Amino acid sequence: MEIPSLNAILAFLAVGGGFLFIRWRLNPLSRIPTVGGPSIPGLSILSTVNFLRNSKDLLVQGYEKYQGSTFKVALLDQWLVIVSGSELVDEVRKRPELSLATFLEDIFQMKHTLGPDALGDNFHVPIIRDQLTRSLGSALPEVIEELSIALPQCIPGTSSDWVSVNVSHVSQKLITRASSRIFVGQPLCRNEDYLKIALDFTMDVVNDRLTMSKMPDFLRTPVMSWTSSTRRSVARSIPLLKPIIDQRKALMEEYGADWTDKPKDVLQWVLDEAVPRNLSDERVAMRLHLVNFAAIHTSSNSLVHALYDLGAFPEYIQPIRDEIESIVAVDGWTKEGISKMSKLDSLLRESQRIHGISLISVTRKAMADVTLRDGTFLPKGTCVAAATWATHYDEGNFEKAAAFDAFRFSRMREAPGQGTKHQFVHTSVEYIPFGHGAHACPGRFFASNEIKAVLAFLLVNYDIQFEPGQSRPDNIFIAENILPNHDAKMLFRRRGTLELH
Ligand code: HEM
C-alpha cells in the first residue's frame, strides 16, 4: 500500500477541521459569548480547564460584562449558559420548557446510577416539601435528643478544657445523625454502618459521574452495571433497611393507610408511595439515598461555613447566644422557639449569601427550543443557570455587598411589614442559594430548622473559637462547587453540663 503524502494528510486535516468549524458556526450556541477561553472544537478543553480552576472569577467577569444578557462557560462535557440579571433569572425560573429535574438527571447522569424512575416520577419532592416540612414541630425535640447524645461522642473531653476539633468532621457527624433520625428513625439513625453509607452517598454519585465523563454514552450503561459506587452502596444498605421495610409493610398490610404511632419519617412516606407502585426494596433504598444525597452534604457544608464565620467574627457569638437562651427559657427547644431566633436566622442567611455551596443555581435544561427575553436562543437540550455568587455580591442587590454583616437581615426584618421577607428560607431573584420559584429547594425549611437547631445547641453548650492566630480558611472552588475548607480545626470548650431544657 502506498504511504499517503504529507500533502494528502494536510488536505485531509484541513477538510476535516473545516467541516468541524462550519458545524460549530452553525450551532446556535456559538453565538453566545464564551467566558474563560476558546469555544472552537478541539480547543474548548482549555475553557473547561480554566472553568475548573477559576470558576468564581470567570462567572463574576461574565456577570458584569453581560449584564441583562447571557454568556457561556465550559463544564466537563457540555456548555452551560449563564443568565445575568434579575429579569432573566425571573424568566428562567418561570419558563415551563426549562426543567430542573432534567438538568439534575443530566448533570449527575442518574439514570445509570439511581435508576430511570428517580427523576421521572419524583414523588420524593412533595414528601420533602409537604410532609417533612409539616412535621418539623414534632421533629425538633427528636433532633435535640439526638444531638444531646451525639455531641459528647463527637467532641471528647468533659472538663472545661479547650479541645481542638475538626469542624467538617463534627458537622458531618451531627448533620447525618440528626437527619437520619428524621429520615429513618430509631434505631437505624445510630447504626454506624448505615450512617457511613448515608454520608458517603454524595461522593458515590460524584465518583460515578466522573467515571462516566471519561466514556461515550453507549458505554455508560454496561460500565455502571458492572462497577458503580452508588449501586454498591445501595446494595450494602439493603440488609440494614430490609428488616425495617418488612416490618413497616406488615403494619401497612394490617392497618392500611394510617394507624396509631405510624412512624413520621421519610422512609415511611417513601413506602406510602412505593407500595402502591409495587417498587422493590432496592428502589425504596435508592429513593431514600437520593434524599440523603440532596440533604446531607448541602446542610453540613452550610453549617461549616457558619461556624467558620462565627470564628472569624466572634463578636456575633454572644448576642446570638443571648437570643437563643432567652427564647429557650420561655419556649423550650421547640420549633416555635427556633423560628423566633431571628439573629441566628440572619447569620445563616448572610453566611449562605457570602459563601454558600454553589456558584450557580436556578439550574435548568431546555426541553424545547427557547428564546429568552434578551433574544438569546437556547436550542433544545441546552443547560442554563444563574450566577449565584455574582448575584449575591452585586452592589445593586445588597448594600456593601462584599462585607459580612451577620445581622443585616435581622435589622431589615425589624422594619414594618418586612417580618418574613428576609428570612433564611425566603428566596427572590436577588437571593438564590436555594434557587427560586416553584422548583426552589423543597428541603430548605427542614435544612434551616435543622442547621439552626444544631448551631443553637452548640452555642448554648460550647464556647467556640479558632486556634490563636488562625483566620477563616479559604473556600475551595472546583467548577461550580464551593467547598468550605475540610481540614480546619476550631477549639471547643464545654459550658457546664449539657443543657437540654
Ligand atoms: C443548606 C442546605 C441546602 C441548600 C443550599 C440546597 C440548595 C438547593 C438548590 C440550589 C436546589 C435547586 C433549585 C434551583 O436551582 O432552582 C435544590 C434542590 C433540591 N433540594 Fe436542596 N438544598 C439544601 C438542603 C436540602 C435538604 C436538607 C433536602 C432534603 C431534605 C433537599 C432536597 C432537595 C431536592 C429533593 C431538590 C430537587 C427539587 C426538584 O427536583 O424539584 N435540599 N436544593
Ligand SMILES: *[C@@H]1O[C@H](CO)[C@@H](O)[C@H](O)[C@H]1NC(C)=O
Ligand atoms: C476533617 O474531617 C473531614 C471530614 O470528615 C476529612 O475529610 C478531613 O480529612 C479531616 N481533616 C483532618 C486534618 O483530619
Ligand SMILES: *[C@@H]1O[C@H](CO)[C@@H](O)[C@H](O)[C@H]1NC(C)=O
Ligand atoms: C410486583 O413486583 C414483583 C417483583 O418485582 C412481581 O413479581 C409482582 O408480580 C408485581 N405485582 C404487581 C401487582 O404488579
